[in-house]
Amino acid sequence: MLSLVDLRTRLSAGDLSPEGAIRLAQEAIAAREPEVGALVCRHDAPLVATRGPLAGIAVGVKDIIDTADLPTQMGSTIYAGWRPRADAAIVSRLRALGAVPLAKMTTCAFASVDPTATRNPHNLARTPGGSSAGSAAAVAAGMVPLALGTQTGGSVIRPAAFCGVAAIKPSFRLLPMVGIKTFSWALDTLGLFGAGIRDVAGALALLADRPGIDLPEESPTGMRIGLVLQDFAGEADPEAVEALQAARRAAEALGAVVTDLGLPEAIAEAWRCHPIVQDYEARQALAWEYAAHRDALTPLLRAQLDAAQGLTAEGYDAARRQAHQARRMLKDVFSEHDALLTFSAPGYAPAGLASTGSPRFNRLWTLMGVPCVNVPVPGPGLPLGVQVIARFGDDGRALAVAAMIERGLRAGVGSVS
Amino acid sequence: MLSLVDLRTRLSAGDLSPEGAIRLAQEAIAAREPEVGALVCRHDAPLVATRGPLAGIAVGVKDIIDTADLPTQMGSTIYAGWRPRADAAIVSRLRALGAVPLAKMTTCAFASVDPTATRNPHNLARTPGGSSAGSAAAVAAGMVPLALGTQTGGSVIRPAAFCGVAAIKPSFRLLPMVGIKTFSWALDTLGLFGAGIRDVAGALALLADRPGIDLPEESPTGMRIGLVLQDFAGEADPEAVEALQAARRAAEALGAVVTDLGLPEAIAEAWRCHPIVQDYEARQALAWEYAAHRDALTPLLRAQLDAAQGLTAEGYDAARRQAHQARRMLKDVFSEHDALLTFSAPGYAPAGLASTGSPRFNRLWTLMGVPCVNVPVPGPGLPLGVQVIARFGDDGRALAVAAMIERGLRAGVGSVS
Numbered sequence: 001m002l003s004l005v006d007l008r009t010r011l012s013a014g015d016l017s018p019e020g021a022i023r024l025a026q027e028a029i030a031a032r033e034p035e036v037g038a039l040v041c042r043h044d045a046p047l048v049a050t051r052g053p054l055a056g057i058a059v060g061v062k063d064i065i066d067t068a069d070l071p072t073q074m075g076s077t078i079y080a081g082w083r084p085r086a087d088a089a090i091v092s093r094l095r096a097l098g099a100v101p102l103a104k105m106t107t108c109a110f111a112s113v114d115p116t117a118t119r120n121p122h123n124l125a126r127t128p129g130g131s132s133a134g135s136a137a138a139v140a141a142g143m144v145p146l147a148l149g150t151q152t153g154g155s156v157i158r159p160a161a162f163c164g165v166a167a168i169k170p171s172f173r174l175l176p177m178v179g180i181k182t183f184s185w186a187l188d189t190l191g192l193f194g195a196g197i198r199d200v201a202g203a204l205a206l207l208a209d210r211p212g213i214d215l216p217e218e219s220p221t222g223m224r225i226g227l228v229l230q231d232f233a234g235e236a237d238p239e240a241v242e243a244l245q246a247a248r249r250a251a252e253a254l255g256a257v258v259t260d261l262g263l264p265e266a267i268a269e270a271w272r273c274h275p276i277v278q279d280y281e282a283r284q285a286l287a288w289e290y291a292a293h294r295d296a297l298t299p300l301l302r303a304q305l306d307a308a309q310g311l312t313a314e315g316y317d318a319a320r321r322q323a324h325q326a327r328r329m330l331k332d333v334f335s336e337h338d339a340l341l342t343f344s345a346p347g348y349a350p351a352g353l354a355s356t357g358s359p360r361f362n363r364l365w366t367l368m369g370v371p372c373v374n375v376p377v378p379g380p381g382l383p384l385g386v387q388v389i390a391r392f393g394d395d396g397r398a399l400a401v402a403a404m405i406e407r408g409l410r411a412g413v414g415s416v417s
Numbered sequence: 418m419l420s421l422v423d424l425r426t427r428l429s430a431g432d433l434s435p436e437g438a439i440r441l442a443q444e445a446i447a448a449r450e451p452e453v454g455a456l457v458c459r460h461d462a463p464l465v466a467t468r469g470p471l472a473g474i475a476v477g478v479k480d481i482i483d484t485a486d487l488p489t490q491m492g493s494t495i496y497a498g499w500r501p502r503a504d505a506a507i508v509s510r511l512r513a514l515g516a517v518p519l520a521k522m523t524t525c526a527f528a529s530v531d532p533t534a535t536r537n538p539h540n541l542a543r544t545p546g547g548s549s550a551g552s553a554a555a556v557a558a559g560m561v562p563l564a565l566g567t568q569t570g571g572s573v574i575r576p577a578a579f580c581g582v583a584a585i586k587p588s589f590r591l592l593p594m595v596g597i598k599t600f601s602w603a604l605d606t607l608g609l610f611g612a613g614i615r616d617v618a619g620a621l622a623l624l625a626d627r628p629g630i631d632l633p634e635e636s637p638t639g640m641r642i643g644l645v646l647q648d649f650a651g652e653a654d655p656e657a658v659e660a661l662q663a664a665r666r667a668a669e670a671l672g673a674v675v676t677d678l679g680l681p682e683a684i685a686e687a688w689r690c691h692p693i694v695q696d697y698e699a700r701q702a703l704a705w706e707y708a709a710h711r712d713a714l715t716p717l718l719r720a721q722l723d724a725a726q727g728l729t730a731e732g733y734d735a736a737r738r739q740a741h742q743a744r745r746m747l748k749d750v751f752s753e754h755d756a757l758l759t760f761s762a763p764g765y766a767p768a769g770l771a772s773t774g775s776p777r778f779n780r781l782w783t784l785m786g787v788p789c790v791n792v793p794v795p796g797p798g799l800p801l802g803v804q805v806i807a808r809f810g811d812d813g814r815a816l817a818v819a820a821m822i823e824r825g826l827r828a829g830v831g832s833v834s
Contacts, residue, residue: 068709078502082502085495085499086705087709092704092708096704177602178602182595185593185594208730284593285506285595287504287506287510287513288485288504288505292503312626
């Protein structure tokens with residue numbers, strides 16, 4: 001993979017020019033894209049800024065994020081060839097930092113669940129997950145050092161786990177959503193994919209203009225970590241359970257105190273409410289597409305919106321109240337824990353391309369608005385990941401704990417047998 | 418003015434056809450538009466639905482709200498001739514109810530403060546206010562029975578007061594913002610203009626699919642109303658003070674208990690924080706326009722964005738914390754008051770077209786996210802209005818109290834001398 005931090009080091013040392021760094025990405029795309037299929041479109045001869053902290057960094061942009069200089073097609077024939085007028089706010093921010101938004105990445109239609117044709121770089125017969133399929137796959141295949149995704153249920157953390165890359169779904173609205181196609185305004189969250197935790201930490205600190213988010217010099221000590229199984233969401237597969245235990249051992253080996261933690265029933269109930277909030281808003285957000293182009297919608301999304309027509313304002317209000325109550329209770333949980341550790345996905349990436357896998361271990365945290373980080377778990381088989389979660393607004397803490405676990409796992413202190 | 422409720426009554430009685438109702442709007446536009454200048458563009462031969470609760474209702478749509486069948490130009494040359502792909506969610510909702518989005522209405526560029534060329538229908542030498550200039554003016558001139566505006570500071574309630582029409586800025590996110598150009602995602606709120614309170618109440622109940630918002634059969638009794646001068650925002654002009662006293666007398670004559678209420682300092686401090694939240698987000702929301710088209714920005718907005726470049730994440734976080742604290746304190750205020758009554762604007766619409774007037778009596782309530790209703794105050798001079806405010810989510814209460822005060826004022830029980 002292309003590490004953003006490594007590239008920046010070589011760039012500042014003068015060992016690599018911004019053009020040269022972009023060329024690395026272009027060469028990797030030329031080599032891997034034919035089999036992976038992560039890109040929708042790209043610049044062949046991009047303008048490369050020579051200044052800025054992200055000069056020379058090629059970025060993959062999920063194709064529901066507006067770009068003024070490349071089409072934005074939402075993974076849907078309804079937007080075939082569509083050219084927005086403006087860049088999304090996050091794309092403008094990337095450019096201001098010197099980065100090159102090089103390519104648009106495949107997405108499930110409107111960031112929902114109908115699979116793309118993108119393949120998992122670690123096993124071409126498997127899904128990379130979704131909905132940010134191309135963004136996760138392209139980073140995993142070493143095509144770009146940074147990619148933008150969005151998560152409404154589990155569309156960042158899940159594909160990151162399936163593809164073996166680091167990712168963060170930051171605190172709700174830490175990164176601006178302006179110019180990104182809405183599915184659910186209470187849930188949609190912009191996220192980042194990178195080779196390792198320090199890569200996404202550095203990128204997030206720059207994009208959010210909050211240097212405090214970047215990793216500290218020293219690993220945090222004495223972390224109190226709650227291990228959460230989310231049994232309300234069903235059981236995970238054995239390989240995911242083993243990965244979670246490996247992460248636990250890695251954290252403990254580095255001095256963390258890890259305790260088993262059951263979540264209050266009100267929080268489990270909020271998990272059940274997530275689809276109501278999501279689909280009641282999606283019905284409004286995609287009202288034009290549904291009214292004017294229902295036949296052109298992908299089948300799973302069409303069925304989802306058909307069912308959503310029956311949702312009521314009362315049901316939506318009750319779901320939001322439940323979420324509000326759960327957020328307050330989660331604050332109490334975080335008064336006794338620095339971070340939570342849980343599954344990123346139920347197990348390996350599903351075989352075939354018929355499903356993007358289940359977001360069931362992700363959606364609660366999206367509804368809570370808290371920062372979530374996927375830590376890849378090294379092992380002999382397909383990629384696996386674990387999820388580190390911190391309190392709302394404490395993205396730096398989530399990343400620091402994730403980096404500690406990543407370090408432990410890489411050193412083999414908790415390695416999967 | 419065209420009353421939405423009156424039109425619906427005539428339509429259901431069969432005294433008027435949907436086509437006939439739309440023709441009334443078209444005839445009024447032909448008569449008044451040349452001198453008022455409220456429209457950006459319109460349909461000359463619109464498709465008129467024959468079914469739906471809003472069949473026959475012509476709607477004016479602020480020109481930052483996307484329409485698939487008419488240009489959306491944001492009041493800016495940067496978007497000259499721009500055609501969005503989709504309707505905004507609220508426009509889809511209007512169509513689903515049978516309404517006819519007939520015309521796009523003038524707006525200050527990007528819903529900020531640079532004046533439009535629109536004139537106040539009550540005095541062509543004065544501003545109609547802004548930023549929802551065309552929407553307020555068109556309803557006041559009787560061109561349309563319903564118009565959509567948005568408010569980030571005071572862009573719905575202020576022009577409604579200046580133009581002598583009823584309006585509601587509902588609870589934050591009661592109406593969907595999808596497909597509306599963002600200025601500040603924490604503040605931007607979709608609102609409605611109509612001839613009277615019952616017109617905007619009926620429209621909001623339908624658009625939000627919440628029948629409980631519509632006016633009750635019986636006027637509420639024993640209302641506890643807090644009269645708020647917002648002295649932290651400066652003094653109002655004598656005519657506005659007189660209008661507020663008239664509204665107080667009207668409410669008292671109908672059995673309300675009106676008490677003078679000073680707001681806690683933390684709430685006044687939140688008022689001071691509003692511009693920080695707004696401008697920190699506007700800098701991001703309009704980053705593409707600022708980076709790629711700074712010279713084409715209108716001068717006041719350009720200066721505002723220039724200044725906003727100096728804002729910091731720390732300042733923004735502190736402002737949001739202050740707003741959060743104020744929202745909690747405001748809950749306590751509403752445990753002892755059913756509604757608040759205050760100024761809608763500092764006084765009459767300013768003379769000339771160089772300024773859209775001040776939002777200083779509006780911006781606190783936008784930041785608080787609470788429903789605000791402008792009640793026109795009848796009198797011998799230019800239009801004036803007062804503002805009725807209820808707790809978050811209690812839009813029906815705000816409208817019911819507003820309707821009571823409107824009734825008292827119309828009956829002359831508290832009339833302006």
